[in-house]
Amino acid sequence: MFLKTSKLKLYNKIMKKLIYLDYASTTPVDQQVLKEMKNFFTIKGIFGNPSSYLHLFGINAKNTVENARINISNIIGSKKEEIIFTSSATESINLAIKGIAFNYLNYKNKNIITSMMEHKAVLETCNFVKKLGIKIIYIKNSHIGKIDLNILEKKITNETILVSIMHINNEIGTINDINRIGCICKKKNTFFHVDATQSVGKYSFNLKNMNIDFLSFSAHKFYGPKGIGVLYIKNIKKKTNFLPLLHGGGQENGLRSGTLAVHQIVGISTALKIANSIIKQEKKRISCLKKKLWDGIKNIPGIYLNGNFKYSSPYIINIGFKNIFNKILLSEMKNIAISTSSACNSNKYYLSYVLKSLGLNDKLIQSSIRISFGKFTTEKEIDYTIKKLNFIIKKIKTKYL
Numbered sequence: 001m002f003l004k005t006s007k008l009k010l011y012n013k014i015m016k017k018l019i020y021l022d023y024a025s026t027t028p029v030d031q032q033v034l035k036e037m038k039n040f041f042t043i044k045g046i047f048g049n050p051s052s053y054l055h056l057f058g059i060n061a062k063n064t065v066e067n068a069r070i071n072i073s074n075i076i077g078s079k080k081e082e083i084i085f086t087s088s089a090t091e092s093i094n095l096a097i098k099g100i101a102f103n104y105l106n107y108k109n110k111n112i113i114t115s116m117m118e119h120k121a122v123l124e125t126c127n128f129v130k131k132l133g134i135k136i137i138y139i140k141n142s143h144i145g146k147i148d149l150n151i152l153e154k155k156i157t158n159e160t161i162l163v164s165i166m167h168i169n170n171e172i173g174t175i176n177d178i179n180r181i182g183c184i185c186k187k188k189n190t191f192f193h194v195d196a197t198q199s200v201g202k203y204s205f206n207l208k209n210m211n212i213d214f215l216s217f218s219a220h221k222f223y224g225p226k227g228i229g230v231l232y233i234k235n236i237k238k239k240t241n242f243l244p245l246l247h248g249g250g251q252e253n254g255l256r257s258g259t260l261a262v263h264q265i266v267g268i269s270t271a272l273k274i275a276n277s278i279i280k281q282e283k284k285r286i287s288c289l290k291k292k293l294w295d296g297i298k299n300i301p302g303i304y305l306n307g308n309f310k311y312s313s314p315y316i317i318n319i320g321f322k323n324i325f326n327k328i329l330l331s332e333m334k335n336i337a338i339s340t341s342s343a344c345n346s347n348k349y350y351l352s353y354v355l356k357s358l359g360l361n362d363k364l365i366q367s368s369i370r371i372s373f374g375k376f377t378t379e380k381e382i383d384y385t386i387k388k389l390n391f392i393i394k395k396i397k398t399k400y401l
């Protein structure tokens with residue numbers, strides 16, 4: 001449904017007054033990204049099918065895709081052929097896990113190791129391959145969300161076909177040491193998949209020097225469009241047993257059939273280029289905003305921090321307020337977009353398994369909120385959020401408690 005111009009103006013007016021602090025769920029598309037993408041739709045632009053390389057329309061589209069592949073590979077430090085375009089991080093994750101697991105369905109005792117804090121895209125894919133006979137081993141994490149790497153190392157055996165551990169947790173921002181995990185996996189001769197959906201565009205990667213076999217991410221977390229993701233596959237030519245999920249025209253080295261969405265590929269490539277150009281200053285700026293927010297609210301009676309400030313991403317903070325139900329809190333803060341947990345779960349009534357894995361009881365989980373920061377977050381917005389949180393908590397306490 002399209003909004004009429006007058007309604008759109010009203011919508012924009014209202015939206016301008018809202019504060020968006022849910023960047024971990026998705027980000028708005030960068031204006032420059034949208035501008036670039038617009039050149040790849042109509043008869044006036046490059047609309048051809050990249051597989052139709054017998055004419056210039058197709059050749060131009062193919063060149064565009066290959067330039068985007070080169071740009072992305074240069075930024076993350078991979079070879080260009082190691083980049084596979086998909087529709088989302090969820091698809092990339094499915095491809096990585098199933099692509100390996102489907103080779104071992106006729107073997108007994110093969111296992112995949114993962115953590116209890118992974119995104120549902122990993123956990124549900126693991127659940128699926130478990131039904132097909134692959135054992136899933138979950139590594140427990142500590143109360144601050146760190147997994148014990150000694151335990152991880154001990155659990156890896158000759159029967160382990162893949163280790164899948166996320167870089168940054170989407171609910172509490174915990175950072176896993178993917179360099180060390182990569183070394184362990186290399187030593188133990190097993191494949192390592194990293195869900196880097198919350199870190200690509202915010203952290204610098206040089207995959208050439210890292211022992212990561214598969215890395216998944218998507219554009220909509222760093223100001224690119226929704227509906228486009230990447231799976232990086234190290235030494236793709238040597239992974240001859242890796243199986244595709246989609247069969248058809250054989251695009252992407254036969255690993256992901258389907259006509260390539262050139263505009264989306266331009267979108268992810270441009271968004272990553274822009275994000276990468278401001279990585280350092282943004283990280284510094286956002287770190288200051290996170291600290292400012294925490295300093296401004298940490299003395300509210302009953303407040304607690306989920307995870308650990310020092311070992312977490314500057315882009316995410318997860319906090320709770322004892323005896324205050326998060327749904328009530330959020331209903332009092334309608335002009336600030338904050339979430340109670342990860343986006344794909346927040347419309348279902350459920351208790352965050354991530355917070356549960358930290359040892360929080362149900363009541364504390366229901367009192368927790370996630371605030372996530374991004375490119376358009378300003379100091380003024382943080383000042384306002386601090387004031388509002390202090391005010392609302394007091395108000396709720398006098399009203400309900």
Ligand code: PLP
Nearest residue numbers: 088089090119121170197198218
């Ligand atoms: N992994 C993590 C850590 C995420 O935060 C998300 C999205 O929230 C996903 C995977 C799924 O990403 P996508 O929406 O691109 O499928």
